[in-house]
Amino acid sequence: MKVLNITPTFHPEIGGIETVVLNLSVHCQRLGVEVEVLYVSPDHKRLQTRTVEGIKVTDVPLIGSKLVGYAPQLRQAIQGFDLLHIHDPQLMALSVGVMLSGSQLPRVLSTHGGFHHTRRLAGAKRLHEEFALRRMLDSYKLVLATSENDAAYFGRFTKRIRVTGNGIDVQRHRIADRPPSNDLRRWVYWGRLSENKRVDRLLDYAVRLKAMGYPLDLLITGTDVSRLACKFQTRIDSAGLHDSVRLAPPMNDIDLKAALRDRTVFATASEYEGFGLTLLEAMAAGLLVVCRDVEPMNKFVQNGQNGLCLAFDGSDADFAKLVEFLSMDQPHQQSMRSASVAFADAYDWPRIAKRFVSAYSEVLSTA
Known part of the structure; x- marks a missing residue:
């Protein structure tokens, strides 16, 4: 099984999603899954690869912003994998980019809290929820909810949802x-x-x-x-x-x-x-x-x-x-x-990673 984590933020940045994606990749690899990371960001000026804690990371330039942007090299970068795991709480640039790439690879989404919990850009968020959210979620074989709160919110728009939580080292x-x-x-x-x-x-x-x-x-x-x-x-x-x-x-x-x-x-x-x-x-x-x-x-x-x-x-x-x-x-x-x-x-990554590998296997068995 070869899985690609696609994320809008990653090491050396410091934060929740960055830590989760790195630990998830490391511990899934220890369970026998071949894992790489695609870090898509407007901060990158060119396509390049590096290694972080034994994980191959490809930095992909994003034209525009993390909300509304396009990564022209995305189509090339996602070739050769069995499954795409996308970390896109905004369900915008990354999800749209993968959809526009034309890839038919099965993909799953981690919610990471979404972005509807604050009042900032409330009008735009309502429009996104009304006209785009359900369609975006329909492109995923399975939505992996970070919490029960996420499951309750995203469960209004898709039935293909499961609470996996996150882990810690x-x-x-x-x-x-x-x-x-x-x-x-x-x-x-x-x-x-x-x-x-x-x-x-x-x-x-x-x-x-x-x-x-x-x-x-x-x-x-x-x-x-x-x-x-x-x-x-x-x-x-x-x-x-x-x-x-x-x-x-x-x-x-x-x-x-x-x-x-x-x-x-x-x-x-x-x-x-x-x-x-x-x-x-x-x-x-x-x-x-x-x-x-x-x-x-x-x-x-x-x-x-x-x-x-x-x-x-x-x-x-x-x-x-x-x-x-x-x-x-x-x-x-x-x-x-x-x-x-x-x-x-109870939240140690060796335990939690097994939930993700099980979800990957289930998606691939029905793809």
Whole structure:
């Protein structure tokens, strides 16, 4: 079986889809599937190949944008495969490009949260949903939903859908020598600095907790995709948090793992997650999670068992929960940490990759 992952973003970029496509490729290859990656992007100036962790990657130039663009070399690049696995949450440039290529190869889609969860470009999204979405989905033999939320949304437009979820590289994030007990006020957020991640709410909560006598030691690290870092730093300085809240540039795996060794809580006020990859990575590292009480995050985090779900609405109820959480005794904290690690283990890529290989085999058997 020879599978081509086609993606709009990939290594050396850092993010959820990039990590998923790389890990999926590596672990499917370990299961005997021949896998390559096609990275289609307007950032590429010419067709070229490279190798990342043993996976052949072909960079293909895209004329236009990731939403409305055309890759003239796509037709050539997808030759010689048994199945195409397309990672196209927008269901636009990549899906259209493959359709225009004339290829009759069977193909599957990973949803990665879609793009209807934010109000940005709402009118264009409604038109896309009304006139294009069903036709786009009809071109796929199977839609692999990243979450139950995705399955519910995309299931309105196609019956050929299955929840596969995503996985994490548990060993890459495991911290074997973590101290048995840490200070619950030592928090970390890592991920993109974008509007929907609502890092501003974390800062608001740090301000109020300090006033209540519960100052946090908060590390914020990630790629500033929305140019918010200066705004956040101004907020930190004006609130007198410069000695307890630190903004840092994105870290590589080694530096991040070192930083997490003396952190206890991963916190995110994100309004939406397609899957919640970073939450699971934090759990694998032995961190407790404080997150917004929305799906799919509240499917991973159970209050009092492995973390805490909040409304992040600034309510007294939220802060009462936080005070109780921050006052947790050592045995309860250790119990929650063990539950957090055990939960993450169920999403280890060697297990999850088998779901994808099974889906590939099923599609090819009926092609």
